[in-house]
Amino acid sequence: MANVLTVESLTKYYGGAAAVDGISFEVARNEIVGLLGPNGAGKTTTINMVLGVLEPTSGSIRVEGIDVATNRSKALECTNFAAVYAPLPGNLTVYQNLRIFGMIYSVKNLSNRIQQLLREFELERFRDVKSGVLSSGEQTRLCLAKAMLNEPHLLLLDEPTASLDPATAQDIRVKIREFVYKRNCGVLWTSHNMYEVEDVCDRVLLLSRGRILLEGDPKALPREHGKDSLEELFIAVARE
Amino acid sequence: MTATRTAAIVLRHYYLVSGSAARALPLFAWVAIDMVLWGFITQYLNAVSGAAFDFVPVFLGAVLLWDFFTRVMHGVAMAFMEDVWSRNFLNIFATPLSTSEYVGGLVLSSIGTSSVGLIVMLFLASSVFGLSFLAYGVALIPFLLVLFLFGITLGILSAALVLRFGPASEWFIWPIPALLSPFAGVFYPIATLPVWMQYICWTMPPAYVFENVRAIVAGGAASMPELFIGTALAVVYVVLSCWVFVWVYRHSVRTGLIARYSAETVS
Numbered sequence: 001m002a003n004v005l006t007v008e009s010l011t012k013y014y015g016g017a018a019a020v021d022g023i024s025f026e027v028a029r030n031e032i033v034g035l036l037g038p039n040g041a042g043k044t045t046t047i048n049m050v051l052g053v054l055e056p057t058s059g060s061i062r063v064e065g066i067d068v069a070t071n072r073s074k075a076l077e078c079t080n081f082a083a084v085y086a087p088l089p090g091n092l093t094v095y096q097n098l099r100i101f102g103m104i105y106s107v108k109n110l111s112n113r114i115q116q117l118l119r120e121f122e123l124e125r126f127r128d129v130k131s132g133v134l135s136s137g138e139q140t141r142l143c144l145a146k147a148m149l150n151e152p153h154l155l156l157l158d159e160p161t162a163s164l165d166p167a168t169a170q171d172i173r174v175k176i177r178e179f180v181y182k183r184n185c186g187v188l189w190t191s192h193n194m195y196e197v198e199d200v201c202d203r204v205l206l207l208s209r210g211r212i213l214l215e216g217d218p219k220a221l222p223r224e225h226g227k228d229s230l231e232e233l234f235i236a237v238a239r240e
Numbered sequence: 241m242t243a244t245r246t247a248a249i250v251l252r253h254y255y256l257v258s259g260s261a262a263r264a265l266p267l268f269a270w271v272a273i274d275m276v277l278w279g280f281i282t283q284y285l286n287a288v289s290g291a292a293f294d295f296v297p298v299f300l301g302a303v304l305l306w307d308f309f310t311r312v313m314h315g316v317a318m319a320f321m322e323d324v325w326s327r328n329f330l331n332i333f334a335t336p337l338s339t340s341e342y343v344g345g346l347v348l349s350s351i352g353t354s355s356v357g358l359i360v361m362l363f364l365a366s367s368v369f370g371l372s373f374l375a376y377g378v379a380l381i382p383f384l385l386v387l388f389l390f391g392i393t394l395g396i397l398s399a400a401l402v403l404r405f406g407p408a409s410e411w412f413i414w415p416i417p418a419l420l421s422p423f424a425g426v427f428y429p430i431a432t433l434p435v436w437m438q439y440i441c442w443t444m445p446p447a448y449v450f451e452n453v454r455a456i457v458a459g460g461a462a463s464m465p466e467l468f469i470g471t472a473l474a475v476v477y478v479v480l481s482c483w484v485f486v487w488v489y490r491h492s493v494r495t496g497l498i499a500r501y502s503a504e505t506v507s
Contacts, residue, residue: 014496048496051334052333052334053330053499054498055493073337073338076334085330088331089322090326091260091322096255100248100252100255103247103248104244104335104336105336106242106244106245106336146331
């Protein structure tokens with residue numbers, strides 16, 4: 001399996017404190033990797049470094065073999081993200097937001113692609129509605145539509161279903177999984193919902209204080225460490 | 241550099257302005273009020289001075305040119321502030337968009353918005369108050385060019401300032417033109433000022449414009465060497481402002497300012 005994301009010895013220090021402390025991991029094609037950990041473990045810091053909005057203190061990040069530090073634009077052309085804390089501008093309509101980001105990502109046949117995503121994410125009736133007046137669930141769907149505009153090889157999802165009801169979250173998980181396997185893309189997914197992680201992730205990385213403590217299959221990992229569930233394992237790691 | 245990405249920034253600004261009267265109105269309302277106000281002031285001054293001196297091209301022309309400069313600067317700053325107000329930094333800067341494409345988009349947006357103000361001012365000043373720009377001759381081209389470039393410079397520096405010091409620092413940027421106006425010699429010859437102020441004036445490209453506006457109105461000719469110095473200074477400042485923006489952007493990426501900016505944790 002070829003890797004879409006390769007992270008090597010990644011470190012981020014703020015003053016003397018390590019937010020991320022020498023982590024290495026890969027994400028392969030058709031693979032959904034869960035990045036788990038308590039608050040402040042370094043998940044979002046890692047994602048920000050992969051997205052090129054935060055410079056690592058040391059280490060390297062390669063997307064499709066392209067170094068983010070030296071060839072940021074090229075690496076980010078085949079990447080996209082959705083995060084619960086980064087809604088799209090509320091003063092633009094759904095269509096306008098998708099059009100602008102589609103142009104930034106140089107999406108071919110943009111109008112068709114937007115139409116397709118509006119249909120897929122059930123946003124057609126909100127096409128000309130300002131994004132700011134959408135419900136949080138609809139905004140999440142819009143962020144995911146934007147994240148899939150350029151058919152990224154690497155998709156970064158930071159708590160993508162945090163504001164969705166269980167039924168919608170389930171539908172979204174199915175959509176993301178379909179997208180991953182259809183497009184051969186890799187996903188780095190953070191979530192605090194362990195049920196979701198078990199359901200959707202092929203592999204998880206358990207992060208604490210900037211280091212990867214555990215790594216493996218989310219279904220097998222709890223048993224390997226004498227725990228009944230992933231949630232129990234997570235709590236044990238968080239309290240260490 | 242991809243033109244489509246730069247065009248995306250311009251299109252974003254077009255969507256915002258065309259969809260909001262609160263954004264569209266200020267493009268021409270304040271400059272129109274300035275033209276009307278200064279138009280009548282100059283008419284009054286012409287009346288009381290017994291028409292010995294025509295105040296229209298001196299004052300009304302100067303106000304028009306200064307407003308144009310202010311609109312250019314505000315145009316760049318406003319386009320940038322839209323990303324601040326909508327907390328869009330993470331979405332924008334986590335894309336393949338480069339700083340040159342982004343700044344290029346801000347500048348092009350400003351050309352569009354400041355052109356609206358310029359057209360309205362030219363129409364009002366010429367049709368209502370009889371200001372003829374033919375009086376400035378070909379010197380009008382370097383006048384507008386210098387003021388445009390200096391407006392771009394201050395717009396980019398304003399964006400860098402807000403990026404570095406956070407959203408609240410926007411209140412530093414709007415009064416910048418008023419702060420600089422005493423040194424630009426908009427309404428009086430530079431020689432009127434104390435010597436120490438004159439030294440500052442000659443580092444500012446607009447001073448070369450307004451000195452030559454007065455020279456032409458007084459019946460003389462524009463000094464091409466002076467206008468060349470003003471243009472050269474303005475070009476150097478544009479380059480320097482771009483360098484400052486890139487430096488601040490890199491600093492923000494290094495320190496995590498951009499990532500935290502979207503969460504409004506930077507004060």
